[in-house]
Amino acid sequence: MKLIQELWESLAEALIGLGAVVRFLLRLVAASPRALLRLDLISQQIYNAGALSLVIIMLSGLFVGMVLGLQGFQLLQRFGSEEALGTAATIGLVKELGPVVTALLFAGRAGTALASELGLMRATDQLSAMEMMAVDPIRRVVVPRFLGGVIAMPLLAAIFSVIGIYGAQLVGVQIMGVDAGSFWSQMRGAVGLHDIYEGIAKSFIFGVTCSLIAVYQGYYALPTAEGVGRATTRTVVTSAVFILFLDYLITAAFL
Amino acid sequence: MRKSRTLDLGTGTFMLLGFAALFFLTTQTTSRGISLASPPHYDLTAKFDNIGDLKVGAPVSMSGVEMGRVTKITFDSREYKAVVTMRFDARYNQIPTDSDAAIYTQGLLGGKFIGLTAGGADTYLKDKDQIDFTQSAFVLENLIGQVLANFTKSAGQSDSGKSKADAPAQPTPKTTEKTK
Numbered sequence: 001m002k003l004i005q006e007l008w009e010s011l012a013e014a015l016i017g018l019g020a021v022v023r024f025l026l027r028l029v030a031a032s033p034r035a036l037l038r039l040d041l042i043s044q045q046i047y048n049a050g051a052l053s054l055v056i057i058m059l060s061g062l063f064v065g066m067v068l069g070l071q072g073f074q075l076l077q078r079f080g081s082e083e084a085l086g087t088a089a090t091i092g093l094v095k096e097l098g099p100v101v102t103a104l105l106f107a108g109r110a111g112t113a114l115a116s117e118l119g120l121m122r123a124t125d126q127l128s129a130m131e132m133m134a135v136d137p138i139r140r141v142v143v144p145r146f147l148g149g150v151i152a153m154p155l156l157a158a159i160f161s162v163i164g165i166y167g168a169q170l171v172g173v174q175i176m177g178v179d180a181g182s183f184w185s186q187m188r189g190a191v192g193l194h195d196i197y198e199g200i201a202k203s204f205i206f207g208v209t210c211s212l213i214a215v216y217q218g219y220y221a222l223p224t225a226e227g228v229g230r231a232t233t234r235t236v237v238t239s240a241v242f243i244l245f246l247d248y249l250i251t252a253a254f255l
Numbered sequence: 256m257r258k259s260r261t262l263d264l265g266t267g268t269f270m271l272l273g274f275a276a277l278f279f280l281t282t283q284t285t286s287r288g289i290s291l292a293s294p295p296h297y298d299l300t301a302k303f304d305n306i307g308d309l310k311v312g313a314p315v316s317m318s319g320v321e322m323g324r325v326t327k328i329t330f331d332s333r334e335y336k337a338v339v340t341m342r343f344d345a346r347y348n349q350i351p352t353d354s355d356a357a358i359y360t361q362g363l364l365g366g367k368f369i370g371l372t373a374g375g376a377d378t379y380l381k382d383k384d385q386i387d388f389t390q391s392a393f394v395l396e397n398l399i400g401q402v403l404a405n406f407t408k409s410a411g412q413s414d415s416g417k418s419k420a421d422a423p424a425q426p427t428p429k430t431t432e433k434t435k
Contacts, residue, residue, distance in 0.1 A: 043266045051269035083361050090284050155273025162276040165284065181314055181321050186366050189310035191284050200277070 024216050025208075027138060028146050035143035045148025049110040049211075053156060056109055057102060061160035064097055065089065065167025072168065073176045082178045086187035089168035090161075094191070094199040098161035100247055103206035106153055107239035111214035114145050115235040118218025119228035127219075142219055146211045153207025154200055161199065198254045205246060210239045295345035297382035298326070301356045301369075302336040307392025309358055309367040315341045317354075317371040322347040325369065341369065351376040355388030367392060
């Protein structure tokens with residue numbers, strides 16, 4: 001009996017948490033038009049979330065692409081169709097690996113930075129101080145960080161995919177000896193614009209999810225050192241789970 | 256001031272890279288691509304009974320050397336044939352007029368490509384000309400169908416007590432009738 005009650009309570013807690021996140025998202029969206037007037041704040045957050053993540057994204061993209069080149073070549077060789085490597089690598093990167101791996105890295109690199117920054121602002125009463133000065137912390141602090149993440153994420157995913165394709169080309173064509181013309185022509189024949197759109201849509205949705213979870217966890221962190229740490233951890237864990245879950249949903253919707 | 260300049264530079268570089276990547280994905284990896292520089296070229300057409308799964312962008316080669324690409328595939332509704340337009344690099348402008356074009360497969364599951372075999376004519380194909388001699392794509396199902404049909408025929412004959420020596424002559428029944 002007690003077990004059922006505990007289960008029910010934890011379920012209710014999860015639902016309350018989900019509802020609070022959605023309400024927070026609506027608040028952010030409502031405050032967005034006004035926050036767009038301060039473009040300098042947003043561009044600074046694009047720098048924090050995007051430009052500072054460039055190196056890790058490009059390195060990861062290169063290695064993921066090179067591994068795809070190796071594995072794809074090994075697999076396709078069994079069927080005697082190594083020329084399809086370009087198609088396989090591009091579709092894999094643009095539709096799946098690009099958005100998902102970028103989002104996971106983004107949650108780890110930019111999401112944690114956002115959550116701990118906001119959590120520390122909360123712990124040191126900076127957010128309350130803003131409220132005292134009649135400055136809306138949501139509009140001044142949270143929304144620019146959210147929008148910066150949303151804008152940066154699709155661009156990062158696109159950069160990841162392009163570097164990955166060149167990584168696959170490097171291994172497949174330069175090392176394994178697939179014909180460069182077939183690599184690119186089969187890719188162009190098989191990849192359609194809808195594949196690219198699917199990748200962009202995915203990375204955009206992941207950008208919203210990651211940024212939202214990060215700013216929510218940071219904004220509502222307990223104002224203690226432990227609370228900030230926990231908010232950072234939760235950001236990564238929740239983001240990762242939601243990214244993979246949403247990835248399945250979006251893929252199924254686009255089929 | 257110095258700090259905001261480096262910050263703007265970083266943001267600008269990032270945005271530029273991001274949009275360049277998006278542009279690359281939409282134009283260079285898809286068939287809707289804009290070719291950034293088009294070298295001198297000329298177009299030839301060929302009509303095929305069946306092109307299989309030949310796609311726009313497939314290579315056109317002679318002796319294994321790539322000379323051009325398929326740029327357009329249309330349907331001729333009078334002759335019920337597929338019209339394939341190929342764009343050739345202007346360097347390869349000495350293709351004899353009686354050359355023939357056939358559709359081959361790269362590997363077992365690979366895409367289709369067009370292979371040209373040079374003819375012996377002294378005149379060369381020019382822009383907008385048509386290659387008259389063509390050979391359709393090799394359709395695996397048709398071949399399997401033929402083999403199966405032959406197989407069942409010869410199996411039926413051997414069951415009905417005929418000698419097996421007749422079986423190899425099956426593909427050309429007319430000639431066997433005449434000799435009899």
